[in-house]
Structure formats: structure tokens, C-alpha cells
Amino acid sequence: MKMKAYQEMSKDELLALKNKLETEFENAKGMGLKLDMSRGKPCPSQLVMGMDILDVLTSESDMIASNGFDTRNYGVLDGIPEAKVLMAGIMGVKPENVIVFGNASLPIMYDTISRSMTHGVMGSTPWCKLDKVKFLCPAPGYDRHFAITEHFGIEMITIPMSSDGPDMDMVEKLVASDESIKGIWCVPKYSNPLGVTYSDETVKRFAALKPAAKDFRIFWDNAYAVHDLYDDKKDELLEILGECEKAGNPDMVYEFCSTSKISMAGAGVAAMAASKANLDFVKKSMTIQTIGYDKINQLRHVRYYKDMEGIKAHMKKHADLMRPKFEAVQKVLESELTGLGIGTWTKPNGGYFVSFDAMEGCAKAIVAKCKEAGVVLTGAGATFPYGKDPKDSNIRIAPSFPTPEEMAKATDLFVLCVKLVSVEKLLAE
């Protein structure tokens, strides 16, 4: 059955539809749903999957790292060698370009900005001494990135996203002309929330940027490096450190990654990759900040996953858990919204999110309606700097936590809310 687009309906048709949808919504409210699709949070079965990691270190001899160092003791600032190898594998870089940190990558990114504020970047003026510091923020993007820059009073400039990545014409022009632009936030693979992987051309254009500020850095948050959903449809991301080096910009990028969404969300291992010059500068502060991160947990990860083959095998099981949830969302969206002209959405090959674009001016109302009936979504606007979506259109759907059945139910409610809010919007015009 061909669906009629809402925009083609007469006022009477819309009013009749509104009545019908309102009844459905009241019924849905009565179901007492309580579902959370707000954050990219692993589900219980995913956590069970990796439980054995807690049992790999038991005896005295287990505790010694490959450099002979006792992981239980103080020391080893930048991570045990085998953890560098493992994390380098995930990012596709060389172990000597890696520092291994604590349980998550967010604090590394925060600390990187914080250090730039107080100590500058490889000899540059501390950003807190400058009148103005700006960051480019491809959006829709990751709310926690934007929260860091906002927290430090850094002015954020929104950069539109396409299926190839950020609008590189705009990025190139801005960084070349404005010395106060010190960085750009990127989630280059299965981006949060679009699920877009930057094209080779985009990565090469990033690597070839000619920023006016010599302390400009690309913040390359490779959070979903190994988070494919399908065996036969995998996005490939060009490795940026090598590209930057080739382009004569070896120091222009910091890459971040973690095992938070591989092993344990609360107790993973995180890492940063960058040029030696960058790492040397980072270590100058690091050696004051800490004697060393939790090396036992680093070793635990290496002993459990062993190598990239181990990570890949684990992530296949991860994909088997995630795929049905994503498929449940896609199925409902397709069957309920195709042809209605009231929303578009992404069909990513990996990552943690589906990104939905409602009609302009509808996102906040849809999120509020969902909440009214017990389904919590990421706050509308969260995917934009300052929490302000100029079109009030983008909604991030995070299918990782609920079961596939719950996801289907939650998406049923979601499409109902999209329809109802869209009808109301059209009637008000």
C-alpha cells in the first residue's frame, strides 16, 4: 500500500488522523512503558559476555608485564608495552605512538583541553591567556564533546555533516583564516549519532589542513573503530596519523579510543595516539599528574583479548547482540514512516546510534511526547553545540541497552509520537 505523505493531506484528513493518533497515544500511555534509549549504554547480556576478563589474573606470575614490571606496583607512566600494542591495533597505529590511560577516553579528552588551557600546546600560549578560543563542531555530534568545550568557555562553531563527514570546504576555509580556531571534534567512524564514516577524501583533506593556528589540533575520537554491525558491510576508515605525516602535518592530530564499549563500560582501558612530539609534551604534564594508571586492568585486557584477532572475535559476538536491536528499529521506522514525508533516518553499518531527522521544529515535542508515555530519548538538541539544534529536527536513538523486543515497542511508540507531533505541526501552519 502506497502511503500518502502528510503534506498532501487535506485539513480534514489531518484532523481525522490526529484524533486517531491521539487515541492510540492514550492507549500507549496506558501500557506503562519504561524504556531508556537515551545513552549508548551496553546491555546486561553484553556485560555478561566479557565476564571472564575478571578471572585472567590470579597467580603471582600472572602479574608481570612483558617489560618485567610488576603491574601491581607504582610506576610505568604511559602504559605497559603489551597494552600499547593492543590499543595501537584497535586504532591501526604504531605502539610507539600510543599512551595507555585509565578506564575511559572522555577524561583523556577533557584533560587534553584542560592542559591546553593551562599550558598551551607544545610551547604555544596557554589558551586561558587568549581572548578567544574557538572549536569547530561537526553536528549532529557527540554531546559530551560539546560539553567539554563549553565548560572551558570555548566558542563552538557548528559544521554541517554529510554522508562523507564534515563539510570540508567550510572546515578548510575557517581554520586557514582564523587563528583562534584551535581544534575540531571528530567521531570519524560510525559517527555519533549519524553512523557516518569519513570518506578517504575527507580524511586526506583533514590531514592536509593548513590551519592559521600552529596549536590547532584535530580531536579524532575513534570510539567505534571495531564496532561493525555486519560481516559483509564494514566501513573502512583511513588511518589519520599516517596521513597527517604524509601531508607534512605529523603533529596535527590526537586520536582517542577505549575498550569501554568492548569490555566493560565502567572499567575499560583507554588510549591516545599522536606524534612523538605531542606525546612528549603530554607526558610532561602526565608525570606531574600521576605515577601511573591502573596497569592491572591494562594487563587483564591484554591477557583476555590477546590481540586484534581476539578483539575482532569478541566484537563479532557484540555485533550479534546489537544487530537485532538495530534491525528492530529499522523495521518499525520503515514500515511505519516510509512515504509519509515526516522523517528521515540513518541505516549505519556500525556504531551505537540511529539518527532521526523529524520535520523542522518537531524534535523537542517528539522527545517530550515519548517521555510522557515512558520512553526516554536523548534530549532534543543534545547533538548540537550548546544543546541547540537550529532546526529542532535531530533525534538520537540509542538501541544498545534495551532488548530487541523492547526496542520494537519503544520504536512503535516513537513513530506514533513522530506522526502525532507532525500532524499537529502541519495543522498549526
Next chain:
Amino acid sequence: MKMKAYQEMSKDELLALKNKLETEFENAKGMGLKLDMSRGKPCPSQLVMGMDILDVLTSESDMIASNGFDTRNYGVLDGIPEAKVLMAGIMGVKPENVIVFGNASLPIMYDTISRSMTHGVMGSTPWCKLDKVKFLCPAPGYDRHFAITEHFGIEMITIPMSSDGPDMDMVEKLVASDESIKGIWCVPKYSNPLGVTYSDETVKRFAALKPAAKDFRIFWDNAYAVHDLYDDKKDELLEILGECEKAGNPDMVYEFCSTSKISMAGAGVAAMAASKANLDFVKKSMTIQTIGYDKINQLRHVRYYKDMEGIKAHMKKHADLMRPKFEAVQKVLESELTGLGIGTWTKPNGGYFVSFDAMEGCAKAIVAKCKEAGVVLTGAGATFPYGKDPKDSNIRIAPSFPTPEEMAKATDLFVLCVKLVSVEKLLAE
């Protein structure tokens, strides 16, 4: 046998002694010692003692915290409730005054200074916007404290230490008169390196300070809160949060502690205690910096130690390991140096260090001589701001890592070097 003080010897006696000591030193060098007394690092047997902590979490049901939260997942910014209780017990404060962090307390202190630089303290001007920020540094003190303030360009003012703690007349006068003084570093119990515990009067005078700067804070690093050496000689430290509250200064103190020297030096749990107003301010940045610290490791600690009784029982075993090392040092120092007039030293009831004061102008030479013969000590001067001991006299001895036998050997060499350098000094006068 009554020893003759070196100062009472004739030049000929000193020359003869020098010859004898030089021969002894050459022999000692031939022994090929390789001992490290430089850092307060736990020894292998201490690490073995706590190995079972790695086995307490094995099943699914083990992983749930008392608030029903799955410790494996994202969330719980300020620590699981039972970890707050445990860390509060160590500090003698209420759990509601505690935030539990990651694997060590040094990063909490660093972050606290860093946050004050960029965001001020509870509404005050960010310190990076001020012309001058100063810290008081009781010394001899902890080199890593001084390294943090130096790293942020904070001017350090040395405060002399007595057996009751810092010179409070000086502290009171300075903080009351100078608004640029924003903090003071304290290790109030079994202080690093003196082993001094602040007297009740000192703590009360701290709590009653009337600082000119409303963003002045006492940085109370209670690193050795439960690190007694003897059952029958335990220092008691007055709890400062309560004292500050009584004195009408509830927000004036941050307290820090960790289990680094209780469980695993590299993989402990650390905490901060402060007033609700302070904690609320800290959490404003923390919620941007992290989704949560490693809660599995927090839970592991609680399940292993259970409560303060468990901690105390563990620390008794810890004391049994440490005591013979301290006694080995004391025995050699007493038998070899008593009455010679060339050095004084502390006999602490707990903590990790013995502090030695050589004749003025001798510390650097003694440390260098020891190194020449294979015994590494903390760098002379390290216990003072900017690494500069004005008298070049203080040397920190850290007996925790070597065995008692090694400690005896190392101290034998140490006293030989003290004698030789002192004779050379007297001859050069």
C-alpha cells in the same frame, strides 16, 4: 664506648679517619650493591599479601552495588555507596562528604589545582586570571605536591616543620595578610618525610584560620591514615572536616586518601572528602570530565576488606612487614652515628619514611656518594619546594621496598657516606 664528636677532632684525627673511611668506601663499592631507597614503593611481599582481592568478583551477582547499580556499566559519577563508606572510614569522616575516584589520589590533587586554575573555587576568579597565586609548603615535605604547584606556576613559600606540624604562627600570619595565598599542602599524619603527626592544637589552629582569600583551601593529604608501625605506639590525628565545621570554616579543607599503600600501589581506589558545597562544585566539572571511575575496582576493594576492621587487620600484616625494615635502619643509624654530631634522624610511629638531617651543606654529596656505590636515595633537595633545600641537609630514606637485610646493608653504606662527607666538610672548613 662513648663516641667522639667529629667537631671535637683535631685535623690529624680527621685526616686519619678520612683515610680509613675512604678505604672502607672503596671496599663497599666493590660489593656491587644495587639498592633503591628512593621512593615509598611497596615491596613484593606486600603486594602478595593482597593478591586475593583479584578473586573476590567472579559471578554475575557479585557485580551489583548496594544501590542496585551494575558496576560493569556506565554511570555513578561519585562512587558506589559502599566504597564511600569504606573510604570515609579511613578518613574518619561521613560517607556523604566523600567522592570516590580512580586508582590514586595524586590525580585528584592535580585535578583540584587544575580546576581551580581554569574555573576558580566555588565561584571565585579562576586562578589563571590572577597575576599571582601562592601556596604554603611545609617542608621537608612531599616532592610530588611541590611538583604540582610548580607545574601550574604557583609560587611556593616554605613553612618550617616541627614535631607538632607546620609553624602555625607563620601560617596564620601569612594567610591572613596575603590574598594571593590560595592553599597549603599538608601530610598531617606520619608526614612525608618526617613521620610527624600534627598535634591537636595544630589541627585546631588550621581549622580556625582566617584567610584573606575566600578561595583558600587546606590540601590535607591523609596518605598514611592507617599506616601505623606499632600496636602500642599509634599517633592519633584529629579529624579536620569536623574541626573546620566547628570553627565556622566548613568549606576550607579538601582531604585526600587512597588505598595505594593498602591494597595495590598501581590499582588502588582514591577518594576526596570535603563539605557538600565543595563536593557540589567539584562534581560540576567531574560530570563533564568523566562518566564514572572504575566501579568494579571500587567494589573489589569493599568486598575484600569489608570494613574498617578488615582494613585494620590488613594493615597489621602490613606493619609486620614494614617494622623490621624501619628497625634495621634505626639500629644502624643509632649504633654508627650516635654521639658523632654529624646527623639527626626521625623515629616515626608509622608512615613510609625516615628523615635524616646531615650537617649543613652535606646532603647532596651524601646522596651522590651513595649512588656511586649502588644505593639510590631520593634526590637531595626533593623534600623542599623547587627541589632546593636551603641548608642542603635533609635526606629522605624510604625503607619500604628493600628487605630488612638489604635495608641494613644499604644503611651501612649510607652511614659510611655520611661519615666520609662530614669529615671532608670539616676538613674543608
